[in-house]
Amino acid sequence: MARPINRLSARAVQTVTKQGYHADGGGLYLLVKPTGSKSWVLRFRRGGRLREMGLGSTQVVSLQEARAAALEHRKRLAGGEDPIDTRRAARSAGSTFGQAAEAYIDAHRAGWKNNAQADQWAQSLRDYGPAESMPIAQVDTALVMACLKPIWSSKTETATRVRGRIERVLDWAKVHGLREGDNPARWRGHLENLLPKPSKVKPVRHHAAMPYVDVPAFVARLCEREAKSRRALRFTILTAARTEEVTGSTWDEFDLDAMLWTVPASRMKGGREHVVPLTDAAAAILTPLCRKAPPFALSENAMLYLVQKAAPKGLGLPFTVHGFRSSFRDWAAETTDHANEVVEMALAHAIRNKAEAAYRRGQLLDKRRSLMEQWATYLGLGSDPAL
Structure with missing residues (x-):
């Protein structure tokens, strides 16, 4: 049976007077010295030898802080590090x-x-x-x-x-x-x-969004010239994705046979895996790209510069890349009959309504695919996916 941890209380730390080591668990001890001074000590075995690491006086390090420090050092031990050596290196570096x-x-x-x-x-x-x-x-x-x-x-x-x-x-x-x-x-x-x-x-300002009625003409402008940032922005608008989801994507996230893009939880703002159904237009952007490098390896602001910088390097518009997600949301709400939870899931938004959240547990891929195909058609890319 594992030894219990968190045995001590803040009150006990203040009142204990008995000299010696008082275990809190997990190798953390309260050490009461003959002088009455108290300090925290982490004891552990390394290479068959018992080692002892001071974590500070109780006058400046609380019980909770000592536990947090002990946990951090135990993680290092589990990873094969000696926390004493690591601390010495940290002190010098x-x-x-x-x-x-x-x-x-x-x-x-x-x-x-x-x-x-x-x-x-x-x-x-x-x-x-x-x-x-x-x-x-x-x-x-x-x-x-x-x-x-x-x-x-x-x-x-x-x-x-x-x-x-x-x-x-x-x-x-x-x-x-x-x-x-x-x-x-x-x-x-x-x-x-x-x-x-x-x-x-400074009150929170929402991302400036292009009115959805103007987005098809804007996409047509993007198609006038071939460039990495223009290609990435077309893909971003088509998938209603966030900038970092697109620029950080890797080829192993895409399944062009199943027409799916799976963004891992580690790359999502909400910390949940997000599956995006790909339209023909989105897949057509990916297909000709070289597989030796990520498909959209751009700096964080490359697409934003394209939108906002003045000509000839940019398009000189007062909108943001993130704002196209709002354009998509407004278009879906005002011109389609798709359910709210389908649109919100397409945007990878958290659903606060419990009934909607329960309904959303499924991927709703067929409904979302229909929504994204309708969006591609609205943008003028649905009927001719060749980009």
Whole structure:
């Protein structure tokens, strides 16, 4: 039988006076020294030898924080790492904010959707975060405010992302023993008292959408010239997909025999696998492409630049790529008889209505295929799929 974990309580941590090790489970111990001082210790076996790793004093590390740190180190053990060696390496390689940020990004890169996300993290922290040479232990509230305040009103969305990224880097540093105390970039109970809510500073703006009646003529313009971004945008509009779903797609997601595109949960905003029925027009875009590279290997903003940049490089329009999903939604609602849940599933939207959600559990592929074929015909691509 596995030994229980989380044996200690916050009250017990405060009141225990007996010297020695007091087990919380999972190798985490509260150590009470002869002087009465208390600290957290993680004990584990490595290579047949019992090792002991200090996790900090109870004065600065809470019971919950100690448990979180112990869990993180146990994961490393399970992966074959020695957490003590890892921490030593982190201390030598992550003593500055820039080094800690780089180490955090490298540690999480494999779990992100694509390399572009890692690049965005690095670039935003370089542009707006603490100086890379700043000792990680010296990053405090005043420094975080100095980073955020200049852009909180003018670049609110960017500022909120930077704040969250600074917070995560500092949490990483604390787990690795590079700093102590509360996180100065945390929002709740801290920065929320110093900065206005983002929604109050800059109300959320919806993506500018082209009226659906104008989309067929726009698609015709896209077909006038052959280019990677134009081809990708046609495919995006045809499938009502998000930009990152298209630009991050790989050939193993497509089954042209079954006429299906399966976007894995790891690449979906909602974290659920999404199956897209392909029309003849969409498949015709894919068929001639080289299989040695991803079908739509473009930068994150390539299609947006195509839409918004002035001629000759762009089309000079005040709309966004994401807005074409709204165009599709408006067209379906105003000109077709397709059920709401069919349209919402085509957009991979979460369904809040319980009855609709229950109905949606099936893939509804036949109904969705009919919807997408009708959309392709409306765009002027249904009758002649050769692009």
